[in-house]
Amino acid sequence: xxxxxxxxxxxxxxxxxxxxxxxxxxxxxxxxxxxxxxxxxxxxxxxxxxxxxxxxxxxxxxxxxxxxxxxxxxxxxxxxxxxxxxxxxxxxxxxxxxxxxxxxxxxxxxxxxxxxxxxxxxxxxxxxxxxxxxxxxxxxxxxxxxxxxxxxxxxxxxxxxxxxxxxxxxxxxxxxxxxxxxxxxxxxxxxxxxxx
Amino acid sequence: xxxxxxxxxxxxxxxxxxxxxxxxxxxxxxxxxxxxxxxxxxxxxxxxxxxxxxxxxxxxxxxxxxxxxxxxxxxxxxxxxxxxxxxxxxxxxxxxxxxxxxxxxxxxxxxxxxxxxxxxxxxxxxxxxxxxxxxxxxxxxxxxxxxxxxxxxxxxxxxxxxxxxxxxxxxxxxxxxxxxxxxxxxxxxxxxxxxx
DNA sequence: GTCTATACACTGATAGAC
DNA sequence: GTCTATCAGTGTATAGAC
Numbered sequence: 001x002x003x004x005x006x007x008x009x010x011x012x013x014x015x016x017x018x019x020x021x022x023x024x025x026x027x028x029x030x031x032x033x034x035x036x037x038x039x040x041x042x043x044x045x046x047x048x049x050x051x052x053x054x055x056x057x058x059x060x061x062x063x064x065x066x067x068x069x070x071x072x073x074x075x076x077x078x079x080x081x082x083x084x085x086x087x088x089x090x091x092x093x094x095x096x097x098x099x100x101x102x103x104x105x106x107x108x109x110x111x112x113x114x115x116x117x118x119x120x121x122x123x124x125x126x127x128x129x130x131x132x133x134x135x136x137x138x139x140x141x142x143x144x145x146x147x148x149x150x151x152x153x154x155x156x157x158x159x160x161x162x163x164x165x166x167x168x169x170x171x172x173x174x175x176x177x178x179x180x181x182x183x184x185x186x187x188x189x190x191x192x193x194x195x196x
Numbered sequence: 197x198x199x200x201x202x203x204x205x206x207x208x209x210x211x212x213x214x215x216x217x218x219x220x221x222x223x224x225x226x227x228x229x230x231x232x233x234x235x236x237x238x239x240x241x242x243x244x245x246x247x248x249x250x251x252x253x254x255x256x257x258x259x260x261x262x263x264x265x266x267x268x269x270x271x272x273x274x275x276x277x278x279x280x281x282x283x284x285x286x287x288x289x290x291x292x293x294x295x296x297x298x299x300x301x302x303x304x305x306x307x308x309x310x311x312x313x314x315x316x317x318x319x320x321x322x323x324x325x326x327x328x329x330x331x332x333x334x335x336x337x338x339x340x341x342x343x344x345x346x347x348x349x350x351x352x353x354x355x356x357x358x359x360x361x362x363x364x365x366x367x368x369x370x371x372x373x374x375x376x377x378x379x380x381x382x383x384x385x386x387x388x389x390x391x392x
Numbered sequence: 393g394t395c396t397a398t399a400c401a402c403t404g405a406t407a408g409a410c
Numbered sequence: 411g412t413c414t415a416t417c418a419g420t421g422t423a424t425a426g427a428c
Contacts, residue, residue, distance in 0.1 A: 007393075023302040025222040028421065041423080042394050050423065101361055102298035106219045120365065128366065147377070150368050155355055155378060162354040165297055169316065171350060178347060185343075185351075185385030203411075224403060238412050240405075247404065 011036065011046045016058045020096045024055055024107040055107075056115050060122060066095065067126035074134050081138040082187055088131070089160050089179035097165035100127075100158070128153045144190040156186065207232065207242045212254045216292045220251055220303040251303075252311050256318060262291065263322035270330050277334040278383055284327070285356050285375035293361035296323075296354070324349045340386040352382065 014035040018027045029051055033040040047054040069091045077087035100123070108116040131153035138144045163171065163178045171178055210231040214223045225247055229236040243250040265287045273283035296319070304312040327349035334340045359367065359374045367374055 021301060022305065023219065023221070023298065025219070026302050026306060029423090030421080038393085039395060040421090041396080041425095044423075045393055051421090099295075099297040099301060101295040101358065102219065102302055104363065105217060105295060105361065106222055106298055106302070109218065110222060120363075124365070147381075148368060150366070151374060151377060154358065154362065154366055155381075158354055158358040159351055162297070162350065165301065166350065167300065167316075169320070171346060173344060173347065181343070181347060182351060186381060187385075189381030189384035225405090226403080234411085235413060236403090237405080237407095237414080241411055 005046075008046050011043065011054075012058055012061060015054055016062055017096065019055055019058055020062070020098060023099070023102050024110050029054075052111055052115065056111070056119065059103075059119055062096075062098070063119075063122045063126035066098075067130065069095070070127070070130040074130055081134070081143050082183060084134055085156065085183045085187075086180060088134075088156070089176070089183065092160050093164055093175060093179070097161060099165065100161060127157055131156060142192065144187065145192050147190060152186075152190075156183075159186075201242075204242050207239065207250075208254055208257060211250055212258055213292065215251055215254055216258070216294060219295070219298050220306050225250075248307055248311065252307070252315065255299075255315055258292075258294070259315075259318045259322035262294075263326065265291070266323070266326040270326055277330065277339050278379060280330055281352065281379045281383075282376065284330075284352070285372070285379065288356050289360055289371060289375070293357060295361065296357060323353055327352060338388065340383065341388050343386060348382075348386075352379075355382075 011032075015027075015032045018031055018035065029043055030040045032054075033043055043054070044050065047057065070088060073087040073091040074084050077084040103123070104120065108119060111119070128150065132149040135144070135147075135149040135152045139146055139149070159182050160179055163175045163182065173181075207228075211223075211228045214227055214231065224236075225239055226236045228250075229239055239250070240246065243253065266284060269283040269287040270280050273280040299319070300316065304315060307315070324346065328345040331340070331343075331345040331348045335342055335345070355378050356375055359371045359378065369377070
C-alpha cells in the first residue's frame with residue numbers, strides 16, 4: 001500500500017486537483033498530463049488501469065486522508081462539542097472541497113458498478129462515521145439532546161462543504177466565520193431544554 | 197418566449213431529466229435522442245444552437261419554474277416562518293433535485309463564459325432571492341433574530357437539496373421528516389433569546 | 393519515465409433526402 | 411420532423427523507440 005516513487009505521488013496530486021474540481025467525465029487524461037507537463041500516454045506508466053483506476057485511486061487516497069484528518073481533529077480538540085466541530089470545519093477547509101452530490105450522482109454512475117459501490121462505502125466510512133461517533137458521544141454525556149446522529153452528521157458535512165466550495169458570490173462572509181455561525185445555530189437548536 | 201410546439205417541450209423535458217441527473221459533460225446528445233426515440237441529428241431541428249444552447253435553455257426553464265414555485269409557496273403558506281419553510285421544502289421535493297455544486301464547478305465552466313455568467317446570475321435570482329426575502333421579513337417582524345439572510349438562505353437550500361438527492365444509504369428518515377427536523381433545528385437556533 | 397505514433401470509439405455538428 | 415450519411419475533433423488506450 002506504500003506509494004514509493006515520488007513521481008507517482010505527483011501524478012495522483014495533479015489528478016486529484018482536477019477530478020475534485022470538475023468531476024470524472026469533465027476531466028480528460030490530457031488535462032492531467034498537461035498539468036504535469038508530460039504527454040497523455042505517459043500516465044499509463046504510473047497507473048496501469050487507465051482513467052477509471054486513476055480516479056478510484058485518487059478518491060480512495062483522498063477519503064483516507066479525510067478520515068484520518070477528521071478523526072484526529074475530533075480527538076485533539078478540547079471537550080465541548082462546539083470546539084470539536086470547529087476543528088472539523090478547519091480540517092475540511094484545509095482540504096480541496098469535495099462535492100458529495102456530484103460524486104454520487106455524476107461520477108460514480110460513470111464507473112463500473114463494482115468500483116462505484118466500493119467508493120460509496122468509503123464515503124460513509126471516511127466522512128459520516130467519525131462525525132456520527134462525535135455526536136453520539138455528546139448525546140451520551142448529555143451535552144446535546146437526542147437526535148438522529150446520521151442526520152446531524154449529514155447536515156453538518158453538507159453545510160460545511162457548501163460553505164467551503166460555493167463561490168463568494170453566494171456568501172458574504174469569510175467561510176470560517178460562516179462555519180462558526182452555522183455550528184452555533186446547529187448547537188443552539190440541539191441544546192437541552194425544559195420540556196424535552 | 198412561448199414554447200409553442202408540444203414536441204419542443206418533450207425535447208426539453210428529456211434533456212432536463214438527463215442533464216440534471218448526470219451533468220452537462222456526462223450527457224451526450226445521443227443519450228437525449230435515445231430517450232426520445234429519435235436520432236441525434238434530429239435534435240438540431242428543435243434547438244438550432246446545439247448542445248450548449250439546449251443546456252442553457254433547459255436550465256433557464258428549470259430555474260424560472262423554481263423561482264415561480266418558491267415564490268408562490270412562500271406567499272401562500274400561512275404566517276409562521278416554519279410553515280413557509282416547510283412549503284419551500286415540499287416544493288423542492290416535488291422537483292427534480294438540482295446539484296448546485298456540480299452545476300457551478302463542473303457544468304458552468306464547460307460553457308462559454310458569457311452563458312456561464314448568465315446562468316450563475318439566474319441561480320441567485322431564482323433560488324436565493326426568494327428565500328432571502330422571506331428571512332428578511334421574519335427578521336423585520338421579530339420572528340427570528342438578526343442574521344445574514346444570504347447565509348440562512350444558502351444553508352437551508354443546501355440542506356434541503358442534500359436531503360432531496362442523497363441516496364437512502366446516507367439518511368435513515370424519509371426526506372420530509374428530515375426536512376422538518378432540519379428546519380426546526382435551524383429555527384430553534386434563530387429564536388429570540390435573552391441576551392441578544 | 394517519457395516520448396511518438398497510431399488504433400479505435402465516440403462526440404458534436406452539417407448537408408441533404410424524404 | 412425525422413431520417414441517413416458523413417465529417418472533423420477529441421477521447422482512451424496500446425505498441426514500441428529512446
